[in-house]
């Protein structure tokens with residue numbers, strides 16, 4: 160029996176009761192036990208079949224997604240949607256079969272765990288109608304997001320209103336120092352993205368909550384947190400944020416003073432919050448693009464090695480070869496032949512492609528690819544190493560069952576890749592690979608470097624933390640006053656305000672893609688914590704001495720072993 164036909168109120172009551180029982184008796188994971196089958200042989204047989212069919216499905220969907228992402232034609236889009244629909248059907252069927260077991264009572268931990276993943280990680284408990292509806296709501300919101308075009312400052316003739324998020328809006332927000340232009344661009348983006356999807360988002364919240372409740376959770380926020388398998392997850396991240404807050408405050412007040420000097424007290428209040436449009440990023444999540452305004456020693460050269468890369472005649476291919484050499488220097492595997500054959504390293508000029516860098520696992524233990532519109536510059540050199548770290552992770556868990564082929568928790572994949580980036584974007588490493596020829600011991604260069612890292616990493620912490628705090632709140636308390644709830648959190652954690660007053664007719668959280676796209680965000684906060692822990696452990700293994708920011712694990716077999 161599956162629960163889709165049961166009255167939701169009964170389910171909510173049962174879920175609440177279940178939670179109480181769990182808390183009192185200390186039993187965890189007793190969610191969604193519907194079936195009675197405890198036959199281990201049958202469970203093993205089911206998982207074997209699931210494993211091969213899910214891997215095959217994943218291969219087909221990944222191939223269709225790849226085809227569309229690297230050649231965005233209507234035909235490829237239709238094919239991708241067809242494959243995704245088949246996969247959704249398969250997921251629903253698998254869920255139903257998994258639900259016939261009482262997974263909590265099966266005498267094999269691996270089987271219990273895989274069934275638990277299959278059952279709790281899904282909206283398949285919804286009726287077919289609602290399952291399709293939420294899927295379509297998310298696609299529609301993503302479509303709205305990707306089709307928004309805005310007008311440049313002082314030009315409201317629709318003819319010129321063709322600025323896209325990437326690269327136009329992002330470029331203005333990082334490079335412009337004209338606060339009127341920044342405020343205009345910020346307002347245009349937020350006004351055009353949020354309101355058209357507000358109703359869809361409200362319905363999405365309703366259905367996501369229904370699915371979560373059917374899975375035995377109080378709401379969809381609790382379901383999102385469950386993936387971390389930590390009963391006090393919320394407290395742990397709150398404590399982590401508390402420990403970072405003093406450092407964030409120092410950065411905040413330092414940056415505010417610098418911006419006050421540039422923009423004056425009419426724009427920046429000396430003791431007040433920071434207007435979010437002046438921090439070099441549309442969402443004020445990464446402040447590194449204003450390093451020129453805040454570098455403690457502006458007369459010292461920056462660590463941007465782009466010019467040196469161009470002088471040495473780097474190509475995208477060479478950047479990928481260099482990244483591969485980094486991993487083999489640690490004793491890890493080279494990229495497989497399919498990687499070199501099928502990856503997309505450059506932006507093609509004969510067709511439209513999705514340029515966001517990404518690493519792909521085609522789930523057949525053979526085919527792994529990176530898609531990146533690589534330009535010869537330092538950011539893309541770091542990104543190349545970062546994406547290849549994801550492929551290394553895929554290769555390392557290739558022999559695991561399908562349901563385990565993922566990060567150890569939702570923040571782990573990104574944490575590992577970011578940890579590698581810490582070794583690459585590093586004065587010592589860039590010197591060792593012949594790209595940074597200045598003195599890496601200079602105090603001023605090091606302080607400038609650390610400021611840049613603070614603008615990237617410390618500034619990101621409150622943002623990464625609050626996005627899902629907002630989502631948890633909406634899932635728990637409902638969608639009324641969602642915009643004021645958003646700005647309350649932005650102010651409380653980031654100390655950031657909008658450039659102009661906002662109302663409930665706006666929906667500013669939607670300006671961040673992960674909200675309409677239904678992508679959890681707390682993983683980036685967790686990854687931010689993990690990356691320094693992983694980096695520090697690998698540096699210890701590599702026998703590094705000196706401050707952590709000068710550690711480069713390049714050529715350390717010990718660090719490589721630990722990472723593997």
Ligand code: X8Z
Pocket residue numbers: 515683
């Ligand atoms: O969404 C991403 C990546 C895909 S995992 C492009 N990131 C977050 C963001 O852009 O807000 C990476 C950093 C945080």
Ligand code: ZN
Pocket residue numbers: 545546549572573576
């Ligand atoms: Zn990544």
